[in-house]
Amino acid sequence: MxxxxxxxxxxxxxxxxxxxxxxxxxxxxxxxxxxxxxxxxxxxxxxxxxxxxxxxxxxxxxxxxxxxxxxxxxxxxxxxxxxxxxxxxxxxxxxxxxxxxxxxxxxxxxxxxxEGKVVISLADAEPGGRFDLNRIATTAEAVDGGFRLTGEKSHALDGGSADWFIVPARTAGADDSADGVSLFLVPADAAGLTVMRSRAMDNRHNASLKLDGVLAPVETLIGGLGKGFPLLRDAVDRGVVARLAEAVGAMDAVREMTLEYLKTRKQFGQTLGAFQALQHRAVDMAIACEEARSMMYLATIALSGAPAERRKVISAAKARVGQTSLYVGRQAVQLHGGVGFTEELAVAHYLKRLIMIDMAFGNADHHRTELATSLKPGAIAA
Known part of the structure; x- marks a missing residue:
């Protein structure tokens, strides 16, 4: 492309x-x-x-x-x-x-x-919600002066260092409905908010939240009451495409590291790169990187299109980049041999990052299912 x-x-x-x-x-x-x-x-x-x-x-x-x-x-x-x-x-x-x-x-x-003075995190997932963005059981009850938030969030990207959280909560509708979702801005030190910080395998500091009657003033409502899901969907789509770009950058870096290793590491009196079988694997890694880059470009272009068509393209891109990125990361570790698994070598950390990017906002399996569902006759994208 x-x-x-x-x-x-x-x-x-x-x-x-x-x-x-x-x-x-x-x-x-x-x-x-x-x-x-x-x-x-x-x-x-x-x-x-x-x-x-x-x-x-x-x-x-x-x-x-x-x-x-x-x-x-x-x-x-x-x-x-x-x-x-x-x-x-x-x-x-x-x-x-x-x-x-x-x-x-x-x-x-x-x-x-x-100015880089605040970190803001979206609490996008809930226990039992898997990767379905619309599965929101956290409730927002109208009270004098605002809303009272009650529920749990199982994941907030970079939430371990966040000053503010954007919390989707339900003000109407069933737990799996795209209707009735509202977005609230909550400070990390809000009364009733418990932030459980954790470090993921790729060293990102994320968090899970417990909201026990957190008061959210009316002015902290983002978008219309009960109409926050389209806005949430748009923001997450843009986050997904940015994560795809991160994956492509990491894939290119780890492939280049592997090629350099194959050119310099010697075994049986010659460099590893002289073995034809390993040359073929290096070529497959290069092809996978180009596939991922093309899908990243397509998803980036799709962000300017209609929401329903955009969702199909982004799901297809997320699924394919997930497959190709894990292939490249695993090949890089294998081609480095035992040293590829060590903390001292960068390739192991790149593989961990690629695994976490694949999991972010739905892994490859989830997005294949999303794409298949959207392509069924009469299917309506949320």
């Missing part, structure tokens, strides 16, 4: 890759992970200074109002250099949702988001 960038987009990509190369030292990365740091605070501030966090913030709120392509090129660099900074949660998903918030909320949070 031919996907030429405009001059400004190419400059952004060059800048992101240059930043990653200058700050992507793996030894320093491991040291931060061993210390239990969610991300490098200094790097987060520099990312904000580069304008990455302003990309998806509307111009009226002080942002750049950029499009999906700009997000894609930055997210690809994030994946290539294994950056832990919460770009997708705070720089992609949160701005899409905050654009529908009240003027006072946007005034309070947009500048802090752009």
């Amino acid at each position: 031919n996907f030429d960038l405009y001059e400004e987009q190419q400059l952004l990509k060059d800048s992101a890759w240059r930043y990653g190369a200058d700050h992507g030292d793996f030894t320093a990365w491991r040291a931060r992970a061993d210390r239990g740091e969610a991300y490098d605070a200094a790097s987060w501030r520099q990312i904000a200074d580069l304008g990455w966090l302003a990309l998806n913030v509307p111009e009226d709120d002080g942002g750049l109002g950029a499009g999906p392509v700009e997000t894609m090129v930055v997210a690809e660099a994030m994946g290539r250099y294994l950056m832990l900074e919460p770009f997708v949660s705070t720089g992609v998903i949160a701005p899409v949702l905050l654009a529908a918030a009240t003027e006072s909320v946007r005034a309070d949070l947009s500048s802090g988001l752009i």
